[in-house]
Amino acid sequence: MRFHILLSVLLLSLIQFVCVSSSWAAAEPLITLKSKLISYDIGNQVYLREDPTGKLTFDQVKAQRALFTRSQQEAPVYGPSSSAVWAVFRVRNNSPEDKWYLEVGSSFLHEVDLYRETTNGNFEKIKSGAGQPYESRPVKTNRLILPLNLPAGAEHTYYARFRSRNILRFPLQIATMPALYEKNHTIDLLNGIYFGLLFALMMYNLFVYFSLGDKAYLFYILFIFSIAADTACIRGYLLEWLPGPLAWIVHIRLFAGLAILFSLWFTNAILQVKQYLPKLYRLRWIIVVSVGIIMLLNLLRLYVWSFAWMLISFIPVYLYVYTAGILIYRRGFKPALYYTLGLAALGIGILIYIAKDNNLVPETAFTESSLQLGSFIEAVVLSYALASKFNFYKLEKEQAQAQAMQQAIAFSQELIQSQENERKRIAAELHDSVGQSLILMKNRILLLKKRLDDPERLARHADDLTETVSHTISEIRTISYGLRPFQLDMLGLTQSINGLADEVAEGSGIDIRVKADSIDNLFPKEQEINVYRIVQECLNNIVKHSGATSAHVNIIRENGQIQLSVEDNGKGMNPANTQSAPKSGFGLRGMQERLSILTGKLQIKSAEPQGTIIQITLPVTTLAPVLTPATSEYVS
Structure with a gap:
């Protein structure tokens, strides 16, 4: 019984060996080289075996040749893999050329080892690949080219081992150097x-x-x-x-x-x-x-x-x-x-x-x-x-410049028109008030000449003339003050704003409260008028448009900035129009121009429960020395 079992095992092993040998024999030679002018793609004519561990030696692989399977791809590919893949192929050289080379189409393979059969049946190893120094390559080029050393009429077996750190893919071709050069x-x-x-x-x-x-x-x-x-x-x-x-x-x-x-x-x-x-x-x-x-x-x-x-x-x-x-x-x-x-x-x-x-x-x-x-x-x-x-x-910059130029031209035109209107107003005031007063004084002087013999009537006309002169002087001062507030030069910016609030409150009946830190000498003299006119425009807008009964002006000095806010309890502004307001009215546009000179910022928003808040931030580069915080609260 044991003899029969042993005999069966031997017969099965012999059949397997004969089948494997016959498969290789039937496949040999897998590749036949005929013309030196042709390159032979052999990717689907090699037998492959994957080594997942990458630790198999050449002798182990050679001894287990039956585990190889024929490639079904023209360019064998294993995707991103850390495995080593062995390939075996047999080549017969039927051409007169003996200098044949194996080119591996993937230059980025990390390891490429070629085991080529010698004339005595042994194998010698040639190392190449991107992981080897460039100087050690058998053919110094960017491609992986290895010599086969296959004499004319000879037939040799070759083993190759491939390993990659990226995609494992190795198109293979056999060709002579002239054929490779012409192709590449x-x-x-x-x-x-x-x-x-x-x-x-x-x-x-x-x-x-x-x-x-x-x-x-x-x-x-x-x-x-x-x-x-x-x-x-x-x-x-x-x-x-x-x-x-x-x-x-x-x-x-x-x-x-x-x-x-x-x-x-x-x-x-x-x-x-x-x-x-x-x-x-x-x-x-x-x-x-x-x-x-x-x-x-x-x-x-x-x-x-x-x-x-x-x-x-x-x-x-x-x-x-x-x-x-x-x-x-x-x-x-x-x-x-x-x-x-x-x-x-x-x-x-x-x-x-x-x-x-x-x-x-x-x-x-x-x-x-x-x-x-x-x-x-x-x-x-x-x-x-x-x-x-x-x-x-x-183009965007040019359009912005063109728009700014148009706005500047429009503003200049409005400014000129405003100056003309102001001149017209001053001329009317001079003609209607000062001019009439001067004419009246002239007539009374003429009457005085005629009443020199009547002391009583002379005294009465002298009193009327004195009153007319005083009234004329007051009107001239009012006109001059409108052109340039004298308080700026005599009392300073803070008191000038207080005086402005007093005048507006007296003329409009609006309760105006001013709470202001001292901001004297914080701006150059030529810039103080801009701050004054900004506050003036805010108060004038309240009088003309708001219908308010009270207003608050707050001026706070902190962190190198002046925070100026003017708030009223009037009917307020439509929030949708607050962004376009500076463009629609010349007064607010004038405020914007003055703020651009002062490098300030303007924000307009609605107050609660009603009214408008105008918030202005003015930077101050050099603060005047103030020993004690001077804050005044002024009620008009």
Whole structure:
């Protein structure tokens, strides 16, 4: 019984060995080389085995050759994976050429080891990949090219081991060096044009940044530089120029993380997200934290997790930038449209490239260069967006200047008209009051001459003449006071305001209370009249328009500012018209002009339960020394 069991096991093992041997025998030679002018894609002609631990040795793999399965893909792909993948293939050289090479189409693979069979049946190992020093490569180029050493008419078996820190994908082809050079020549030329154009755009915008000082241009330069540098990492160019101790920059995809950060800062700078969308601006920290997680995972040597998290991080990045671009464009900022289109070009390029890396779309010249094409279109469109932003603000500034000029012209016309009206009023007062008084005095003087012989009548006419002269002098003083209050020079600004309130209260019957800190000598003499006229205009508006019975004037001096408020209990102003009020009335516009000279601020609001409050803030650069706080309360 035991003999039969043992015999059955031996027979099964023999059958398995024969089947495996016959499968390899039937497949040998898997690849036949005939012409040296042709490159042979062998991705779907190799046998593969995945090593999840990455610890299998060559001898172990060779001894377990039956565990290999034939590839079903032209470019084998395992996605983001930390596994090692072994490939085995046998090649027969039926061409006269003996210098054949294996090219691995993914220049960013971290480990690529080739075990090639020698004439005596042993295997020798050649190490390559992005994780090896550039100087140790058998063929010093940005691509991973390994010599096969396959003599004409010979037939050899090759093993290859692949491992990545990002997407594990390895298109394979066998070709002679002239065939590889001819095939890659066009690609190298296009890459040169791509990097050259990006460099030109960066230099141009660098000069613009030095001229304008706009940080948006600086962030654009850093963003485009990061994209170009990351592309150079993917294509294998950067390792050639980086010193060995700095090779880790390539391995951890540092420039990809920087591109995410600079895209965020560039977005905030060009679109002014903080101003237009403050709530969205607060979410920028989600992206910053995501980049920090990427760097932390790299430091922990969890490279595959870092790459996967980087892909996930693109979701909040694009949600942020597209939301900002669309919403701000809808608010009338036209450069946001070009910004959004530029980022869309990059996003489409990235999606096509990722789809190609996962064999979701075929690998063609277009899909292979989609990342570079998208980033180039994005760089051009974003540069145009920056120019559009400059023109947008330039046009906005010109329109604001034109509007300010029109307002200045209108104000000047109104000011001239006001001066003419004031002259007309003064002329009328001089004609109707002072002129008539002078005529009356002239007539009475003539009568005096005729009554010299009558002492009684002479005395009476002399008294009338004296009264007329006094009245005329009073009228002249009133007119002069309207032109320039004498109290400003004699009593100071604080007492002048108190006197003004007294006059307005006496003439209108309104109860006006003034509570004022001393503000004498806080303003230059030529500016005190502006403060006085502002208070005067506020009180005149109360008399003319409010229908109030009482008013309060408060002047508070604190923290290098004068807080002036005038409140009444009248019918108040329509809140909808408070913003347009300074534009509608010349008096309030005059207040605005005087406040602009004083660099002050005006706010008009409704009082409770009724009335109007005018609040004015005046800055004081140099405060006069006051030993004790002088506050006066004045009731008119």
